Amino acid sequence: MQYRQPRRFGMQAGFTLLEMLAVIALVGIIAVAVITKVIPSFDKGKYKTGKIQLNTLAQDIDNYELDNGSPPQQLGDLVVKPVNATNWQGPYAKESQLKDPYGHDFGYQYPGQHGKYDLIFYGEDGKPGGDGTNADAGNWQ
Numbered sequence: 001m002q003y004r005q006p007r008r009f010g011m012q013a014g015f016t017l018l019e020m021l022a023v024i025a026l027v028g029i030i031a032v033a034v035i036t037k038v039i040p041s042f043d044k045g046k047y048k049t050g051k052i053q054l055n056t057l058a059q060d061i062d063n064y065e066l067d068n069g070s071p072p073q074q075l076g077d078l079v080v081k082p083v084n085a086t087n088w089q090g091p092y093a094k095e096s097q098l099k100d101p102y103g104h105d106f107g108y109q110y111p112g113q114h115g116k117y118d119l120i121f122y123g124e125d126g127k128p129g130g131d132g133t134n135a136d137a138g139n140w141q
Contacts, residue, residue: 046133047101
């Protein structure tokens with residue numbers, strides 16, 4: 001008969017508390033480094049999306065103008081037929097397309113100061129003026 005030696009609790013394989021804390025600290029440092037690189041890129045991507053939406057909405061306004069002879073009085077006319085639009089073939093846009101990626105309304109002026117109409121994306125802050133991701137973009141630029 002073979003004799004088995006009893007297990008000792010101090011000899012079991014595993015990680016010490018110090019090793020676990022070191023791994024958690026390293027994961028935290030890596031996570032912070034990745035987040036600080038990704039978040040600015042995300043903001044830039046949202047801003048570029050807003051400029052693309054501006055161009056798409058300008059095309060929708062142009063389509064409205066082709067059908068009705070003049071640009072709409074307000075952006076809502078792209079979604080719901082106005083009374084004075086005799087040849088309205090819409091909807092030309094969805095309600096959700098009238099807001100930028102940040103949830104702000106696009107600026108619209110008819111008649112415009114830069115052309116037949118002015119369509120403006122106000123950037124992240126949703127206010128006129130600004131730099132970086134707060135900078136304005138217009139359909140005339």
